[in-house]
Structure formats: C-alpha cells, structure tokens
Amino acid sequence: MNIQFKKGVLELCVLSLLNRQDCYGYELVEHISKYINISEGTIYPLLRRFRKDGYVTTYLQESPEGPPRKYYKITDEGRKAFENLLEEWEAFIIGVNRIIRGE
Amino acid sequence: MNIQFKKGVLELCVLSLLNRQDCYGYELVEHISKYINISEGTIYPLLRRFRKDGYVTTYLQESPEGPPRKYYKITDEGRKAFENLLEEWEAFIIGVNRIIRGE
DNA sequence: TATGCTACCTTGTAATGCAAGATACTATTA
C-alpha cells in the first residue's frame, strides 16, 4: 500500500462515513482499514483537525466495553466540505486517468 | 485542487508518460498540468529521486529555443515500478469508492 | 494475576508538494 496515495483521501473517507452517521474514532479506524490500511495515530489527529475547523462536534457516550466513546457528529460546514472534497476527488480521478491512459 | 490528493499520484503520472516516450522536465510539467495543477519545484526533485532509484537515466540534447534539455528515459526497473504502482493505484481507487459509496 | 480487547491520546520522524527565487539561453520589440 503506497502511503502517499492516502494523503488527503482519508479526509474524504472520514467525512463520508460521518455524513451517514455519528462514529467514534476507533470505529472509523476499523471500518476504513477494511479497505485502506490506516492506524489510530492517523485518525485521532485528523479528527482533532476537523473539530478545530468546525467540521464536526463531539459528545461522549459510555461504552458497554472499555472506556467511554467519543462520538463525532458532522456539521453543516463539514457537509459542505465533504461535498467540495468529493467533487474535487472525482475531477482528480478523471485527470489522472487521462494522463495514465494517454488522453 | 486539493494538494494532498497529488501525493504519490504524480509518480504514477510521470512514470506513465516516460513509459510512452522520453521527456524533459519542463515538458512533463506542461503536459501534466493540463489536468493536474503542478509546478516545476515538484517535478525536478521527483525526477532526481527517480534517477537516484534507478528508474530513469538521463541525457542532454540541445534545444532550438532556450538552454539544453535534459531528457529522462525510463529503465526496466522503472517500468516494473510503474506496473506495481498502477496496480496499487487501481486497488486503492476501488477501496476508496467502496468507502465513499457505502460498500 | 495476567492477558487481551476496546478505546482514547501524544510525540517525533519521514515524505513530499510548492512558493519563491536564482540562473541562463534565445527571440522579439522598443
């Protein structure tokens, strides 16, 4: 797995999942790493960035197992960011494919 | 254009173009930036990395305009790297799409 | 007791895109 591919795309993936439902950090790692190899040391700083940028809010909830879970809830601003990012991603893929396939 | 998307993908694009024909740096910038916004400060260090890793060899050729052009020629090793990178890229896209589209 | 799983977090390192700037050659125009 090429590390560099991931840069920027993880934000898109996380926002996409949060757009469907509130999640806690560990849950996001588990879900995403089914398809893309990521670690917790990547997700937690990213979520802190999101909160700082106003893309998510958080609330605590007790867990039936282990310490309490910190849930992340996407905001309207986060939703806008997600839509922009998704558009950019799709345009990017098209551009890359044109270059790779030789126009 | 999200800067982060580009990381890693530029290597794939450059190798893909060199796989079709020898190019000089400035030419690569012009070609790629038709679809993806990149600058010379990105390409030249990348090409130096490629040479260091044995993915390309170089030769100089006079230009009808401006200073001599440094052409980059892909090696067998570079071609292998390209094929691996392409496979990884395609698998990566599939994974990302699964996450974004909700499996 | 200790092992393993869940769940959170931080620190330091490595990788790399880019802005900004330098250099230099050629051609065109004032």
Added chain:
DNA sequence: TAATAGTATCTTGCATTACAAGGTAGCATA
C-alpha cells in the same frame, strides 16, 4: 542597445500529514 518574455534548468525552506511507537485506562476472561 536595452528591455521583455518565453523556454528550461535548479535549490532552499516551509507546511502538511501518515505513521510507528508509546502511553493511559476500563472491562472480561482465563
């Protein structure tokens, strides 16, 4: 002649970010 613009190369320093590695803590099971 001087100035401008285009081609073409390169370097330095900064910002971003993924991750390995480590730490803390709660709960369940052996």
